[in-house]
Amino acid sequence: MRGRKPKCLSTQEKEQKQERRRTQNRINKRNQRLRDKIKGNIPTSLSKEQKDEEYIKNLINYFDEYEFDIHFTGTFEPKHTKKISLQSLKSYTDKFIQLLIDENIIEYGLIFLDTGETDNNHTHIVIKSNQNIKNINSLLKSKWLLGSDVNVKDLETEVHKFNTIKYNFEKMSNSNKNKGRERKMELWNFIKK
Numbered sequence: 001m002r003g004r005k006p007k008c009l010s011t012q013e014k015e016q017k018q019e020r021r022r023t024q025n026r027i028n029k030r031n032q033r034l035r036d037k038i039k040g041n042i043p044t045s046l047s048k049e050q051k052d053e054e055y056i057k058n059l060i061n062y063f064d065e066y067e068f069d070i071h072f073t074g075t076f077e078p079k080h081t082k083k084i085s086l087q088s089l090k091s092y093t094d095k096f097i098q099l100l101i102d103e104n105i106i107e108y109g110l111i112f113l114d115t116g117e118t119d120n121n122h123t124h125i126v127i128k129s130n131q132n133i134k135n136i137n138s139l140l141k142s143k144w145l146l147g148s149d150v151n152v153k154d155l156e157t158e159v160h161k162f163n164t165i166k167y168n169f170e171k172m173s174n175s176n177k178n179k180g181r182e183r184k185m186e187l188w189n190f191i192k193k
Helices: 011-040 048-063 086-102 136-143 158-178
Strands: 070-075 106-114 122-129 150-154 188-192
Touching (some): 011 048, 086 122, 136 150, 158 188
Antiparallel strands (some): 070 122, 070 150, 106 122, 106 188
């Protein structure tokens, strides 16, 4: 027999795995409907570059309506020289946000994946925290397990929140253009209860 042996799961583990998949599928479908709705509002007469700019502008305006209050940046620090792929980082970050929601630490989060200037993949997350949780910044830092280089900032004003969302969407858009990356994988994800 080649490869890894199939993992034997208990009935409870199978149910938990199915529930995780259902939740992730629900999130993916919600985000896809949002992407389709925003893209559907863009005039077809525009050029591809103008459509991309309009798409980003519409996303910024849509998410500005939410009450985000924290900007979290988490980096990946490899134990060796191996780098993490964007897909692996996306998977870990989605699970990280889902854990925080399940533990009632946050209400929702908007995730941005970033390749960085030196191809060091990391994530920016704009979060709406649960106001009843004390010391949320240190709690978020302790929950991030991929590395110790974590930055947590409060979004103090509406302008600060808008500029943070705008910066991340525009940086994500420029990263896509500069790397010649097609939009096979959107570099943002929105997760809520």
